[in-house]
Amino acid sequence: MGIVNVTPDSFADGGAYLDPDVAADAALAMEQEGADIIDLGGESTRPGAAELPAAAEAARVIPVLQRLAARLHAPISVDTYKAEVARQALDNGAALINDISGLRYDSDLAQVVAAAGAPVVLMHMRGRSRDMYRHAAYGDVAAEVAAELDAALRRAVAAGIRREQVILDPGLGFAKQADQTFAVLARLAAFAALDRPLLVGPSRKSFLQEAVGECPPGEREWGTAAAVTAAVLLGAHIVRVHGVRAMAQVARVADRLRAAPE
DSSP states (O other): OEEEEOSSOOTTTTTTTOSHHHHHHHHHHHHHHTOSSEEEESSOOSTTOOOOOHHHHHHHHHHHHHHHTTTOOSOEEEEOOOHHHHHHHHHTTOOEEEETTSSOSOTTHHHHHHHHTOOEEEEOOOSOTTTGGGGOOOSSHHHHHHHHHHHHHHHHHHTTOOGGGEEEEOOTTTTOOHHHHHHHHHTGGGGGGGOSOBEEOOTTOGGGHHHHOSOOGGGOHHHHHHHHHHHHHTTOSEEOBSOHHHHHHHHHHHHHHHHSOO
16 A cells, blocks of 8 residues: 655655645556555644644545546545545545544544445544544553454444455554554554454654664665564555555565465
8 A cells, every 4th residue: 555645744755745746646656666555645644743624635635536537547545534535535536445543533434434335444543643642551552452443343333334344454653652563563463353454554653763763754664664574474464655666575575475385
């Protein structure tokens, strides 16, 4: 899954794709580099980020979708927790919705997804972007994240979303300190018990600095490669990344190792 952030303030590439034509070209390039899915986001959810009105978010995302409708073969995911943005995105060619809140922020989102019959990614999160680290208190972090993802899955099914539509994401770095994020990644195999595909997004995130030292996001690609390898070996089905060309190779080699006879 290649990331295209149509925002001025995302942590790794804020402003790079704010122009709709540039964003569309980036998505097409990522498809050529090996992306199987494009994830398009119009609101930054980095730590401390402010929330964006739905109209402003849609104004960033929909023009890009419209430019890609007849040109991109890969399905497009739209990274939003807002029902109105999701509705417009699905009407303009998006194939799935990626919700960082696990259906907790907007009570109408589940109905939009259910009515469309679209796949949905439910991510683990506590609090909001502005205060998430205040909620990073766990006893057994992997077990608690798994239990909260199971609750999100049950919320989805209760709202009319078919279980088969749901992809789960443990939310690396979201409401988790670096050591907690590493613990979740190390125990990723335990999430197989939830019996749903897993999406994992380690790309360029700040938790990597605990291992590689302080450096800007663009210099965390080697750390990202290690985390992507671990995620695939431990059972991830989708990895969400910025540097598609390199990470597609990393994921394919790790996947070949996972498939090899012991």
